[in-house]
Amino acid sequence: MFTDADLDAIWLTLRLATTVTVLLLLIGTPIAWWLARTRSWLKGPIGALVALPLVLPPTVLGFYLLIAMGPNGWIGQLTQEMGIGLLPFTFWGLVIASVFYSLPFVVQPIQNAMEALGERPLEVAATLRAGPWDTFFNVVLPLSKPGFITAAILGFAHTVGEFGVVLMIGGNIPQETRVVSVQIYDYVEAMEYGQAHVLAGLMVAFSFVVLLGVYGFQRRGTSVWGSR
Amino acid sequence: MTMLNKLPLLVLGCAATMNASAAQVHAAVAANFTEAMKSVVEKFEAETGHEVVLSFGSSGKILAQIQNGAPFEVFLSADQAKPKALEEAGMVHSGSRFTYAVGALALWSTLPDFIEDDYSRLSSGDFNKLALANPKLAPYGLAATEVLDALDLTDATKAKWVQGENIAQTYQFVATGNANLGFVALSQIMSDGHVTEGSSWIVPSDLYSPIRQDAVLLERGADNEAAIALLDYLQSSSVAHDIIHSYGYETE
Numbered sequence: 080m081f082t083d084a085d086l087d088a089i090w091l092t093l094r095l096a097t098t099v100t101v102l103l104l105l106i107g108t109p110i111a112w113w114l115a116r117t118r119s120w121l122k123g124p125i126g127a128l129v130a131l132p133l134v135l136p137p138t139v140l141g142f143y144l145l146i147a148m149g150p151n152g153w154i155g156q157l158t159q160e161m162g163i164g165l166l167p168f169t170f171w172g173l174v175i176a177s178v179f180y181s182l183p184f185v186v187q188p189i190q191n192a193m194e195a196l197g198e199r200p201l202e203v204a205a206t207l208r209a210g211p212w213d214t215f216f217n218v219v220l221p222l223s224k225p226g227f228i229t230a231a232i233l234g235f236a237h238t239v240g241e242f243g244v245v246l247m248i249g250g251n252i253p254q255e256t257r258v259v260s261v262q263i264y265d266y267v268e269a270m271e272y273g274q275a276h277v278l279a280g281l282m283v284a285f286s287f288v289v290l291l292g293v294y295g296f297q298r299r300g301t302s303v304w305g306s307r
Numbered sequence: 308m309t310m311l312n313k314l315p316l317l318v319l320g321c322a323a324t325m326n327a328s329a330a331q332v333h334a335a336v337a338a339n340f341t342e343a344m345k346s347v348v349e350k351f352e353a354e355t356g357h358e359v360v361l362s363f364g365s366s367g368k369i370l371a372q373i374q375n376g377a378p379f380e381v382f383l384s385a386d387q388a389k390p391k392a393l394e395e396a397g398m399v400h401s402g403s404r405f406t407y408a409v410g411a412l413a414l415w416s417t418l419p420d421f422i423e424d425d426y427s428r429l430s431s432g433d434f435n436k437l438a439l440a441n442p443k444l445a446p447y448g449l450a451a452t453e454v455l456d457a458l459d460l461t462d463a464t465k466a467k468w469v470q471g472e473n474i475a476q477t478y479q480f481v482a483t484g485n486a487n488l489g490f491v492a493l494s495q496i497m498s499d500g501h502v503t504e505g506s507s508w509i510v511p512s513d514l515y516s517p518i519r520q521d522a523v524l525l526e527r528g529a530d531n532e533a534a535i536a537l538l539d540y541l542q543s544s545s546v547a548h549d550i551i552h553s554y555g556y557e558t559e
Contacts, residue, residue: 150484167485168436168469250469250480251441268367268444268472 080277087254088262088278095170095258096238099177103185103234104227106178111189112215130183137180141247144176148248168250173258176248177238185234192226193219225296236289240282329356330533333378335369336361337385337520338475339410339447339492343554344383347547351540357533365473367444373398373525380528381537383407383520385474386446390521403524407541408556410518411493412450417484417505424508426458428488434467438480438489441470448474450515451490457514493555500553509555520556 114126147154148166155165166172204214242260249256266275336344341363348359366385373379384390393399422428440448455461471477474492481489496502528534541547548558
């Protein structure tokens with residue numbers, strides 16, 4: 080049913096989405112915590128920056144990344160100086176692009192879950208003489224768990240479903256940047272509709288199961304975006 | 308004055324142009340012919356008063372759109388196969404198909420002196436990436452693989468291939484400097500009869516099968532005088548032919 084090229088694409092997609100999800104949980108948690116707690120005037124601008132990929136066409140992000148990561152762009156010059164070379168057309172180029180692209184899907188559910196905690200648990204922790212790190216790891220994180228689960232699922236699923244950005248900076252290289260969505264696109268363009276159906280059907284089934292999982296959590300008290 | 312206030316005026320303006328004995332034609336054009344077509348249409352509109360609405364994209368996507376009812380009246384493909392397929396499906400006004408351009412392939416780099424008008428750079432392996440259009444989807448990509456086969460360089464270069472989904476994206480990979488080398492359409496880097504930027508090698512035409520690009524009048528444009536006039540202009544006007552040649556295409 081699946082060709083070797085399909086299996087390569089599926090494996091690559093899973094590898095990409097897993098890497099991106101892990102990175103996003105690490106990067107997104109402090110951002111979400113800051114956004115949830117701060118009273119700074121920067122909250123609005125930073126929140127808007129994080130949310131930008133929700134409204135920007137992927138081609139805009141892909142186009143800017145292609146230029147920024149290129150030999151004359153600031154990311155490209157940085158990576159060249161670090162001896163990594165250029166990022167477009169590489170797995171790690173896709174990882175960085177996807178981190179930008181899926182950021183709001185991870186930050187917002189965590190932020191909402193943290194905001195929903197309110198002051199009370201933090202005050203209680205403080206009266207019990209818990210330090211800030213202690214409070215964060217032993218009070219905030221466990222209580223925000225549903226937000227983290229939603230964030231991880233959405234971040235993973237959104238990366239799997241990414242297409243426009245990958246098309247712009249990927250270069251369609253087998254086992255490196257040819258993810259499932261690009262493989263489907265190639266089949267459709269080449270009018271190999273039978274093969275396209277197999278992979279496209281898999282994507283529909285996968286997306287349905289993921290959303291079913293997310294709404295399952297929602298019924299148990301936490302909405303997709305984390306608030307109660 | 309806001310844009311909204313201007314809207315009725317704009318609509319009126321459009322209606323007025325339509326009435327002045329001129330008609331409108333919607334043409335779908337293969338990505339590689341973009342610049343040449345814009346120049347041809349500029350002259351055509353000035354000479355005839357007709358209005359041309361252009362859509363650009365990969366021929367494969369345009370074909371699928373036409374098969375699914377897209378409102379195009381004229382189709383300029385990057386190959387012969389797709390217009391023929393539409394012909395067989397009865398979607399083409401019979402007898403309208405002709406070759407409007409024969410494309411040429413170039414190896415191109417934005418770096419000056421990177422290519423010394425031959426393929427030595429390609430065989431040296433001294434470059435970061437080689438961009439080409441996806442040979443499964445784009446005629447220029449297929450031609451590029453034929454050239455690499457003919458030069459016996461396919462295996463040596465394959466690890467450095469990056470593929471654009473059409474020739475416009477392939478150009479973009481090279482133009483942004485992310486790929487040192489790329490096989491692009493000569494038309495993309497040529498203007499007024501010479502290559503405008505970087506360094507290049509115009510690939511000898513005996514290394515690949517001719518990229519004959521066919522145009523057709525689609526059945527839904529069969530009664531549109533602007534559509535008929537546009538194809539006639541492409542086929543027989545010397546002004547159009549001069550423009551097409553200046554972008555590095557041959558005509559028949």
